Amino acid sequence: MDDVRDVNIEGLSSPEDAGFGAYGLRDELMRALSRRGFEHPTPVQKTVLASDWRGQDMIVRARTGSGKTLAFLLPLLQDIHSGERIPRILVLAPTRELAQQTAHEAESLTQELRLSVASLVGGMEIVPQLKNLHHGAAIIVGTPGRVRDHVERGSLDVDGIQHVVLDEGDLMLDMGFRDELEAILGALPEGTRWLFSATMPEEMRALADRYLTDPLTLSLVEEGEQHTDILHRVYMIPSHRRLEGLVNILLWEHPRRSLVFCHTKMESIEIAQKLQDQGFSAAALQGDMTQNERNAVLASFKSGSIPCLVATNVAARGLDVEGVTHVIQLGLPDDQETFVHRSGRTGRAGNEGVNLILLSPPEAGRFRDMLRSTQMKVEWQDMPDLERIHGAHREVMEQSLLSAPLGEDYEECRLWAEDLLSRAEPKVLVAKLLAFFSSRTAKGYPLSEELERERERRRHRGIGKAAGPYGGVSGVRGGVSGVRRPRGTMVRLSSSRGPVQDVGRILNALCTALKVERREVGAIRLKGDYVLAELFPFAFSRLDQGRADLARWGLHPDGVVSQRHDDGTVPGRSNHSRTGGGRFSKPEQRGRRRIVKDGGKLI
Numbered sequence: 001m002d003d004v005r006d007v008n009i010e011g012l013s014s015p016e017d018a019g020f021g022a023y024g025l026r027d028e029l030m031r032a033l034s035r036r037g038f039e040h041p042t043p044v045q046k047t048v049l050a051s052d053w054r055g056q057d058m059i060v061r062a063r064t065g066s067g068k069t070l071a072f073l074l075p076l077l078q079d080i081h082s083g084e085r086i087p088r089i090l091v092l093a094p095t096r097e098l099a100q101q102t103a104h105e106a107e108s109l110t111q112e113l114r115l116s117v118a119s120l121v122g123g124m125e126i127v128p129q130l131k132n133l134h135h136g137a138a139i140i141v142g143t144p145g146r147v148r149d150h151v152e153r154g155s156l157d158v159d160g161i162q163h164v165v166l167d168e169g170d171l172m173l174d175m176g177f178r179d180e181l182e183a184i185l186g187a188l189p190e191g192t193r194w195l196f197s198a199t200m201p202e203e204m205r206a207l208a209d210r211y212l213t214d215p216l217t218l219s220l221v222e223e224g225e226q227h228t229d230i231l232h233r234v235y236m237i238p239s240h241r242r243l244e245g246l247v248n249i250l251l252w253e254h255p256r257r258s259l260v261f262c263h264t265k266m267e268s269i270e271i272a273q274k275l276q277d278q279g280f281s282a283a284a285l286q287g288d289m290t291q292n293e294r295n296a297v298l299a300s301f302k303s304g305s306i307p308c309l310v311a312t313n314v315a316a317r318g319l320d321v322e323g324v325t326h327v328i329q330l331g332l333p334d335d336q337e338t339f340v341h342r343s344g345r346t347g348r349a350g351n352e353g354v355n356l357i358l359l360s361p362p363e364a365g366r367f368r369d370m371l372r373s374t375q376m377k378v379e380w381q382d383m384p385d386l387e388r389i390h391g392a393h394r395e396v397m398e399q400s401l402l403s404a405p406l407g408e409d410y411e412e413c414r415l416w417a418e419d420l421l422s423r424a425e426p427k428v429l430v431a432k433l434l435a436f437f438s439s440r441t442a443k444g445y446p447l448s449e450e451l452e453r454e455r456e457r458r459r460h461r462g463i464g465k466a467a468g469p470y471g472g473v474s475g476v477r478g479g480v481s482g483v484r485r486p487r488g489t490m491v492r493l494s495s496s497r498g499p500v501q502d503v504g505r506i507l508n509a510l511c512t513a514l515k516v517e518r519r520e521v522g523a524i525r526l527k528g529d530y531v532l533a534e535l536f537p538f539a540f541s542r543l544d545q546g547r548a549d550l551a552r553w554g555l556h557p558d559g560v561v562s563q564r565h566d567d568g569t570v571p572g573r574s575n576h577s578r579t580g581g582g583r584f585s586k587p588e589q590r591g592r593r594r595i596v597k598d599g600g601k602l603i
Helices: 027-036 043-050 068-077 096-109 126-135 144-153 169-174 178-187 202-211 242-253 265-277 291-303 336-343 361-371 386-402 410-423 426-438 448-460 503-514 537-541 547-552
Strands: 005-007 058-061 089-092 117-120 139-142 163-167 192-196 216-219 230-236 258-261 282-285 308-311 326-330 353-359 378-382 489-495 521-526 530-535 555-563 593-596
Touching (some): 027 096, 043 068, 058 068, 068 096, 096 117, 096 139, 117 144, 139 144, 163 169, 163 178, 169 178, 178 202, 192 202, 230 361, 242 258, 242 265, 242 326, 242 353, 265 308, 282 291, 326 336, 361 448, 386 426, 410 426, 503 521, 503 530, 503 555
Parallel strands (some): 005 216, 058 216, 163 192, 258 308
Antiparallel strands (some): 521 530, 555 593
């Protein structure tokens, strides 16, 4: 990629009222768009269609939910021969859900073109995929791992492929698919290569440099750009009361369809189960589910029978569900990019959405630091008190009751009501009925006083004085100030991917690889190409069995670090009054370190 040519998209876009007919699309595609009810292209579709796309390698930067799928399918289907039976177009996507959605879009556009679409995704039976390829599919959509498998088997003939699209390229790299992408791209013949990616981290640029030639770059995003269709709101909650805060917010906001993000698979299962216990209709979506289980959960979420879906970050850019009114993020996101892409699950296709994030006081300051370089407008609010939550819940119940349509059994119920009213005082009867129905739903938790007590403790200890009522100090980790935590063990982790610069990413790696919650990890110190991480007993006990998973994140445990201050104290042994939660507060307090090994195993 010798010369990246950035293009001013304003010069490419057609007038706002121009429909798809302005771009000379073939009749078969126009009829397919008409059947789907698509009349006007989105900005990314207009930008790509109006560009000089034929024969060009291209990089397109656009947000999720912006209509990227049609932006690459429409131009690439423009010149393909009707009835083609040789693979001509290959689309790679990071997740099974996104690949299947893309395949569905391709099928809806190609009915009159008599083209077959093959979906090659992991977690599904391979025999039907082999049959689809044998019968002749012109369009291949799949995940990197399964596509590479078919290429190496010889079941996917790539010699005739003319176009390849990397959809959500940055996410594919984040998920560790670089080897698969390089193997696939290296096996393809000459042709156009299109990369669609919301961000361009260094690893993504390196891949583009190697496999794209003089690409045309179209950018529809600005760093830190505010998504005008999404309202961002922070709710402050007490530390370690995340689930209770979520219950209160669901009662207060009453979202029609909500997507709740947490950090680990274990968390998603636990939260979904506890929400069910509270009377909410909720389900988890996480990586250990079979494909049939995932499809069933997604179908229920899309239909509205399960209005609350709890998911890990894998779903952040792999889902495209219409009608998600609220995204709820539990705790501090790993980084700014994760925050933005999670929020992009709502406010899609011109609809308004709400992005909520639940933060404790220690997390608030770090979140402010994360957004400092952006232009995002974020509302800050305390969790509503229980009385206001109950009032809002009553309003929802009343509205549902008074607006309920008369069913077929109305006459029978009316006679039943008359009989009951003849035997009971009306007010007493209605009160009993309301109490009965409200007893089947969550009541919420009294968190306001607990939040204020935590703030008061932090003020007395001098934490967060300059950060205002929602503030904290960047780098302060842990729970409620003044509460002693169990003794932690400091472990050294070397990085095979160069200098480490993101604490959130390390924390996420530890929680995911060790299958623990965030409270099991204490202080994290970045030391260039290695990391010092304080692991509490449960997390430390899982370190050996989590080595392989840590290696996928580029982290390798070297041993236990024994650290001593001049006064003999050791971080992690409740020295909070001296060092601020186990952290060195002054350079002169740093002591010597020892790496302890025994045959390569931690002791």
